[in-house]
Amino acid sequence: MDWTQLLNPGRLCRPDYADKPDRPAYLQDYDRILFSEPFRRLAQKTQVHPLYDHDHVHHRMIHSMETSSVGRSLGIQVGQALVKDGRLQEGLQHVIAGTVQAACLVHDIGNPPFGHSGEASIGAWFAQKFAADAGKRSGIAGGIPPERRAEFTAFEGNAQGFRIVSRLEMARREGGMRLSYATLGAFAKYPCTAAAAADAGHSYVGLKKFGTFASDEDLFAEVATALGLPEERTAAGHRWWRRHPLAFLVEAADDICYRILDLEDAATVGDLDSAVVSEILEEITGKPNRAPDPGMTLSDRTGMLRAMAIGAAIDSAVTAFLDHYDDIMAGTFNDGLMEVSSKASAFKRLKEISNARIFTAxxxxxxxxxxxxxxxxxxxxxxxxxxxxxxxxxxxxxxxxxxxxxxxxxxxxxxxxxxxxxxxxxxxxxxxxxxxxxxxxxxxxxxxxxxxxxx
Structure with a gap:
């Protein structure tokens, strides 16, 4: 894969759309996403804690915007390092940063109400319908081909997000929002259909879930071809693609934000003691060199450590990307950046605490x-x-x-x-x-x- 093609500013269903120097594709993408109705609705969708009236608890919109900010930092740091090493043309570091920022902004646009439990609920409802309608044609479930039923029983917000931006928005015109190929590629953490993911198993990090519905596969194929993403086939002949390199940065930005900020939210709503949260954040940042300001409350200290932890996590993700750069560009890197970073053990502990204390509150x-x-x-x-x-x-x-x-x-x-x-x-x-x-x-x-x- 090469950056000239990976940063293709052409638009879905409008490949020859001319990029404007004063308003490049990634800025137009960001604006189209920001002003869309599906993005606006994220302000009233659960991040982790459902139906909270507390002003400081994250909802999907705030999470998306914070992830976008972290993604921009990851993009510019990686881009500048690649320019310095002669691996990227001067000026393209800003395209990388802007593309990651736009992709991060849209990464949760397909999520249903009530967070991941909403995805599970939709899937469980369809599973019941498929079982009840077995051999029948009266309901709408019985007539869906078996190979497409996983799109509903394992309902996936990532695939719904691609459907929204590529088909449903902008009066359902061809290409939907018509985002740039580069942004759509960076957005696609799981460049495959449900059938491909099931057939291939978890043999590759991009196959853990699915990111496009069968009805939208040709649209994604257009994106992948325009970007030069390597195409693969399962034993049954289903297509899937290697991840866009920037998808790893989008994933890392998401991991950094929800792992660290979910912890802060848990302290805010009382699911975790602030002192415990501070101690965990110090594991990421190291203890501050100076004693806490005597006028600083425990909440203030938690906020300071949260900011330091995000900065430290960004640095570790950038280093991980550069360390694994050749494999990432070859499409053979098969892990998440935070899982191979210097903060891997701390993030593993964050995951364990979330599973044991936050998600079970x-x-x-x-x-x-x-x-x-x-x-x-x-x-x-x-x-x-x-x-x-x-x-x-x-x-x-x-x-x-x-x-x-x-x-x-x-x-x-x-x-x-x-x-x-x-x-x-x-x-x-x-x-x-x-x-x-x-x-x-x-x-x-x-x-x-x-x-x-x-x-």
Missing amino acids: QRKTELEVVGRKVLFTILDEFHDLFIALKDCNWDAEQLLQEHGYWTQLVRAVDLDLRGIEDDYTAAHALTDFVSGMTDRYALRVRDMITGQVPS
Whole structure:
């Protein structure tokens, strides 16, 4: 792989789009993402702690913006080092930094309400439907080909994110947001379909999950070809691609932010003692050379250590990228940067603490149960709507003419019925709708369809 092709500023479905020196592709990408409705909705989507009113607890938008900031720092430091070593043309360090920044900003745009538990809930609902509809054609699950069912039973926010930016946004025009090839490549941590990931197993870091749906595979193939990403085939013939080198920086920025800042959030909401958090952060930064300011509160000290820990983690990720540069550029590097960095043991401890203390916190667990019930209720109701649409031979106008209740519901939630022509596209329209909800809007829709009187 070479940087000239990897930083291709051409746009999805508009490969010859001219890059503007005064407003390069990565800046346009950043603005398109920032001003989009799906990004705006991230302000009301769970990061880790659901439905908190505390102003200082992270939601998906703040997490995305902080990740974007860290990604920019990673990009400029790596870029400058490559320029100094003669591996990158002068000036392209700014393209790398801007591309990573834009990709980080969009990295969570496909996440459903209630965080990762929302992904699991959508997957569990579809698993039940596939089991119930086995051999039947009455619901929309029974007609989906078996090789495509994992797209729903293992619902993946990364693939939904690519679908949003490449297909659903900007009035569903060809190419969606038409982001640059470089940004889309850096965004794609998992450059494969669900079928390819299942067939290949975990033989490569980019196959741990899937990052595109089968219906969007050709769009991703356009991106991969434009960037020169090496293409591979599974034993069954499914395509997958080696990661874009900048995807490792996007992943590292995400790891740095959520591992460190989830810890700070846990102290804020009382799931972890601030003194414990400070001690853990010191493991990343080393103890400060000077004694704490006597006027500094424990919260102030935690914030200072958090900032120092992020800086130290950035430096370690940059070093790891440069140390493994040849393998990364060859497409053979098979790990995460933080896992091979000088902070690997500290980040492993952060993961262990998160699993043992943060992800199992009582309030979080209770609200994840609530979130599952909310999503199941919504999916059940709107599944019935799509069955009615199927009975109308997928004719939305006929549905709206013949079914008064469904007409009211479609209008009440502004449900998009475009492009639905079979069970598979109907299932994606259903997940588009539900995964696009914010946490509180999901509660509002649940209340509406169960007959709760608005307060």
